[in-house]
Amino acid sequence: MAEVPNKYEIKEVEQKWQSFWEDNEIYKSKINKNKKKYSIVIPPPNVTGILHIGHILNNTIQDIYCRWKRMNGFEVCWVPGTDHAGISTQLMVEKDLATQGIKKEEIGREEFVKKVWEWKEKHGGIILKQLKKLGVSVDWSKERFTLDEGLSRAVKEVFVDLYRKGLIYKGKRIINWDPITKTALSDDEIEFKELKDKLYYVKYPILDSDEYLTIATTRPETMFGDTAVAVNPLDNRYNHLTNKTVILPLVNKNIPIVFDSYVDMDFGTGALKITPSHDMNDFEIGKKHNLPQVNILTKDAKLNENGLEFQGMGVNEARKKVVRKLKEEGYLIKEDEYIHNVSFAQKSGATIEPMVSDQWFVSMKKLAEPAIKVVKEGKIKFYPDRYTKVYFHWMDNIRDWCISRQLWWGHQIPIWYKKDTGEIYCDLKPPSDIENWIQEPDVLDTWFSSWLWPISVFGWENKPNEDKNEQLNYYYPTDFLATASDIIFLWVARMIMAGLEYRKDIPFKEVYFNSIVRDGKGRKMSKTLGNSPDPLVVMDKYGTDALRFTMVYLAPLGNDVLFDIDKTEIGRNFVTKLWNAGRFLLMNKAKIYESDEYGDDVLKDDFTDKWMDSRFNSELEEVEKCLSEYKLNDYTKALYNFVWSDFCDWYIEILKIKIDKYPKSAKYIIDKALKIYEDIVKLLHPVIPFVTEEIWHILEEGRDGKSVSFSEFPEIEKDKINSESEKKFEIFQEIVSGIRNLKAENDIPYSEKCKVYAICSNDIAEKTFDEYNDYIFSLCNLSTLEKIKKLDGDKYLSKVLADFEIHIPFEVNEKQIEKYKKEIENLEKYIANIDKKLSNQNFVEKAPKELIESERAKREEAMGKLKKLKKLV
RNA sequence: GGGCGAUUAGCUCAGUUGGUUAGAGCACUUCGUUUACACCGAAGGGGUCUGAGGUUCGAAUCCUUAAUCGCCCACCA
Numbered sequence: 001m002a003e004v005p006n007k008y009e010i011k012e013v014e015q016k017w018q019s020f021w022e023d024n025e026i027y028k029s030k031i032n033k034n035k036k037k038y039s040i041v042i043p044p045p046n047v048t049g050i051l052h053i054g055h056i057l058n059n060t061i062q063d064i065y066c067r068w069k070r071m072n073g074f075e076v077c078w079v080p081g082t083d084h085a086g087i088s089t090q091l092m093v094e095k096d097l098a099t100q101g102i103k104k105e106e107i108g109r110e111e112f113v114k115k116v117w118e119w120k121e122k123h124g125g126i127i128l129k130q131l132k133k134l135g136v137s138v139d140w141s142k143e144r145f146t147l148d149e150g151l152s153r154a155v156k157e158v159f160v161d162l163y164r165k166g167l168i169y170k171g172k173r174i175i176n177w178d179p180i181t182k183t184a185l186s187d188d189e190i191e192f193k194e195l196k197d198k199l200y201y202v203k204y205p206i207l208d209s210d211e212y213l214t215i216a217t218t219r220p221e222t223m224f225g226d227t228a229v230a231v232n233p234l235d236n237r238y239n240h241l242t243n244k245t246v247i248l249p250l251v252n253k254n255i256p257i258v259f260d261s262y263v264d265m266d267f268g269t270g271a272l273k274i275t276p277s278h279d280m281n282d283f284e285i286g287k288k289h290n291l292p293q294v295n296i297l298t299k300d301a302k303l304n305e306n307g308l309e310f311q312g313m314g315v316n317e318a319r320k321k322v323v324r325k326l327k328e329e330g331y332l333i334k335e336d337e338y339i340h341n342v343s344f345a346q347k348s349g350a351t352i353e354p355m356v357s358d359q360w361f362v363s364m365k366k367l368a369e370p371a372i373k374v375v376k377e378g379k380i381k382f383y384p385d386r387y388t389k390v391y392f393h394w395m396d397n398i399r400d401w402c403i404s405r406q407l408w409w410g411h412q413i414p415i416w417y418k419k420d421t422g423e424i425y426c427d428l429k430p431p432s433d434i435e436n437w438i439q440e441p442d443v444l445d446t447w448f449s450s451w452l453w454p455i456s457v458f459g460w461e462n463k464p465n466e467d468k469n470e471q472l473n474y475y476y477p478t479d480f481l482a483t484a485s486d487i488i489f490l491w492v493a494r495m496i497m498a499g500l501e502y503r504k505d506i507p508f509k510e511v512y513f514n515s516i517v518r519d520g521k522g523r524k525m526s527k528t529l530g531n532s533p534d535p536l537v538v539m540d541k542y543g544t545d546a547l548r549f550t551m552v553y554l555a556p557l558g559n560d561v562l563f564d565i566d567k568t569e570i571g572r573n574f575v576t577k578l579w580n581a582g583r584f585l586l587m588n589k590a591k592i593y594e595s596d597e598y599g600d601d602v603l604k605d606d607f608t609d610k611w612m613d614s615r616f617n618s619e620l621e622e623v624e625k626c627l628s629e630y631k632l633n634d635y636t637k638a639l640y641n642f643v644w645s646d647f648c649d650w651y652i653e654i655l656k657i658k659i660d661k662y663p664k665s666a667k668y669i670i671d672k673a674l675k676i677y678e679d680i681v682k683l684l685h686p687v688i689p690f691v692t693e694e695i696w697h698i699l700e701e702g703r704d705g706k707s708v709s710f711s712e713f714p715e716i717e718k719d720k721i722n723s724e725s726e727k728k729f730e731i732f733q734e735i736v737s738g739i740r741n742l743k744a745e746n747d748i749p750y751s752e753k754c755k756v757y758a759i760c761s762n763d764i765a766e767k768t769f770d771e772y773n774d775y776i777f778s779l780c781n782l783s784t785l786e787k788i789k790k791l792d793g794d795k796y797l798s799k800v801l802a803d804f805e806i807h808i809p810f811e812v813n814e815k816q817i818e819k820y821k822k823e824i825e826n827l828e829k830y831i832a833n834i835d836k837k838l839s840n841q842n843f844v845e846k847a848p849k850e851l852i853e854s855e856r857a858k859r860e861e862a863m864g865k866l867k868k869l870k871k872l873v
Numbered sequence: 874g875g876g877c878g879a880u881u882a883g884c885u886c887a888g889u890u891g892g893u894u895a896g897a898g899c900a901c902u903u904c905g906u907u908u909a910c911a912c913c914g915a916a917g918g919g920g921u922c923u924g925a926g927g928u929u930c931g932a933a934u935c936c937u938u939a940a941u942c943g944c945c946c947a948c949c950a
Contacts, residue, residue: 272949341947520885570899585909741915744915841930
């Protein structure tokens with residue numbers, strides 16, 4: 001038998017098993033047609049990112065399912081990998097080069113991309129090493145990267161295919177321009193922030209008239225791009241301005257007044273300046289009225305040659321100067337304080353400038369239709385369910401997806417323009433006479449590779465031959481996706497569309513949106529606040545199992561988790577408790593096995609064993625239910641309570657008495673307990689893999705080279721669930737707690753052995769008492785425990801329970817009398833309440849019979865108690 | 874502006890289809906170092922469920938409404 005170490009050496013043990021799992025590649029998955037498969041693809045983190053606390057929860061959830069399914073005999077395949085994260089990575093490298101005084105334009109595209117790859121080799125993949133420490137049971141042999149050869153090929157396949165189907169087009173549109181990274185962004189990559197600004201009222205002179213038309217704007221500096229002023233056709237103030245023209249101040253250009261119902265009469269002056277090149281709505285109005293577009297900004301958001309003397313100024317500087325000039329020339333009427341929303345780039349933080357430019361788009365409507373259908377039909381389920389609504393709302397109003405990015409790091413678009421004719425060529429391979437062509441310089445949005453992830457990771461390089469791709473046919477569709485809810489549109493929805501378009505099948509069956517992790521005060525984790533704990537530090541301090549357990553324990557489905565480092569104590573303490581329970585059982589086993597005084601006098605399963613069998617199987621039922629319904633924190637909570645309270649506080653405590661009392665049966669008693677313990681360890685393995693692996697190996701010799709993660713998950717034995725055993729045990733607990741309580745209330749130390757008389761109130765109490773009075777005696781530390789029919793004399797401390805009266809011979813004190821009185825008062829209130837119900841005609845007529853019966857029973861019980869209590873006062 | 878979620882003990886949260894004297898963990902109080910565990914054990918105090926209406930024999934639970942907090946979508950210059 002393996003030696004039982006005293007202390008659980010967290011770091012050492014976790015390190016040992018992590019290496020064992022990895023070195024032996026035990027989680028490598030092979031196609032096995034005889035087994036049901038269970039596959040998951042990891043949400044690929046940024047290749048240069050580092051592990052943060054949110055990753056812990058997300059990956060632990062996936063790991064729980066992989067380990068659980070594996071123990072249930074599934075062929076489990078969890079594919080890891082990373083994302084090239086176009087914008088973030090390019091920004092990072094640009095910044096790094098800047099410290100060396102190098103600008104990317106100086107070294108050119110090819111050299112720059114080389115530098116990014118070097119950066120990726122040097123700094124990339126750290127996050128995967130960190131995930132290894134977390135104990136994720138992924139198949140490392142299948143690791144992929146969104147820019148590796150195979151995935152790049154898949155991206156091209158899809159681009160070319162969509163282009164040929166007419167679903168990808170190039171268009172001059174107004175897009176979100178990020179002046180820092182100098183690229184277009186999709187609508188989903190920007191966010192709005194409330195800003196305190198000014199609303200300026202500027203008058204535009206009306207041609208051939210003394211009149212002015214006053215407009216209100218927050219962006220006077222864009223006036224150089226104005227090509228009209230719009231008013232509402234129903235606005236009586238401006239009826240007379242039909243076919244009139246205004247003179248654009250400073251520029252002295254004539255622009256028309258147009259009438260459009262879009263204009264809100266109640267806002268500002270009811271007159272709106274129209275800048276089609278630099279405002280989303282103005283762009284639409286401009287198109288409707290055939291207005292020209294005048295671009296006034298350079299790619300880094302400075303005024304261009306159209307900006308007169310303001311050319312070369314940044315937007316903010318230009319605004320100040322333009323306002324000053326307008327004031328000087330008498331065009332500025334007033335300025336008001338104004339709070340409005342301004343859009344920013346999520347990644348770079350730049351203020352977005354809407355600009356008109358040539359970009360590539362995916363036409364989404366047609367792709368969205370089947371993707372809406374599968375969710376409607378319940379083929380894909382979201383947890384929590386409310387995200388289906390969010391999904392439908394976005395999908396029903398889907399807009400075309402701007403996929404071109406003016407970056408260098410990413411998949412360059414497989415489009416070539418003929419130098420002389422401008423003819424467009426689109427294919428996987430460049431044209432043969434490449435010298436006559438120029439490739440589109442733009443790269444694709446990072447999500448254009450991510451949306452293929454569940455397909456492409458299985459080796460979908462060669463679409464035409466996909467039928468022969470065994471991996472894909474076996475593992476696709478995947479079974480489960482765990483991700484954060486903020487990428488439901490960016491990623492989840494698009495994967496569904498891509499899956500249906502390219503595999504004619506959903507990419508996953510169930511989507512779990514895990515909680516957002518916040519700090520203890522409910523604030524978002526952020527670098528600037530410095531409130532984001534480093535998971536590696538936490539793992540170091542408390543152990544990886546502890547962190548995993550705590551995160552899941554605290555994270556309810558659909559709500560945020562408030563996480564503090566200190567809270568990891570929950571998991572750490574639990575792991576220690578589990579460990580110590582095992583240590584205790586094994587120590588006893590060692591003692592018993594080396595002595596021969598323990599014979600065959602076997603005490604077959606007694607009431608505690610029957611109770612434990614029943615409880616364990618109910619617990620197992622609960623565990624399966626929680627896991628299949630994705631109630632992960634209930635899964636951990638159920639086991640936490642079961643292990644701590646039922647198994648340790650009651651079962652093991654009684655076991656101590658049992659082996660003392662029946663030494664000859666000790667072997668049987670300990671083995672029985674160890675069997676339950678081993679099953680508990682298995683139930684906990686999915687969430688705390690390290691400690692359970694260690695325990696499993698200590699429990700039995702000869703498990704070298706094996707892993708608990710491939711052992712069988714316990715099966716429910718329904719016939720062992722027995723409500724009578726549980727009821728009896730509850731009555732037993734009632735009297736034990738009652739006596740302890742009575743002692744404690746009266747300052748009788750637990751160590752002081754005292755005398756207790758018990759009167760049983762019913763048959764089942766009588767039976768329970770007779771059978772188990774030895775245990776009651778020991779657990780309460782008594783000198784005598786006697787069953788009586790009637791009490792003699794009146795010098796007792798007493799307690800009336802549901803099934804028992806207990807009495808300790810003692811001088812009665814005032815304090816105790818007060819207690820009785822208070823309890824009598826409570827009982828009277830309680831009974832009055834029931835009487836009120838029972839005397840209510842409506843209740844008696846309408847309530848279900850069982851309920852009325854149970855109310856009557858409750859009343860009777862309370863009355864009994866009351867009578868007995870009254871005797872004591 | 875539209876939608877969603879939350880509001881239960883000092884704190885963090887459970888509470889299934891309306892029917893329990895409303896639960897847990899942490900914190901707190903008292904007792905306890907009895908040979909698994911002080912990262913422990915035993916016992917205890919503490920809430921009428923954000924406010925106001927309503928439905929019902931019966932509401933923490935259903936409806937209406939208000940307030941507060943949070944999130945998502947839209948982006949009226």
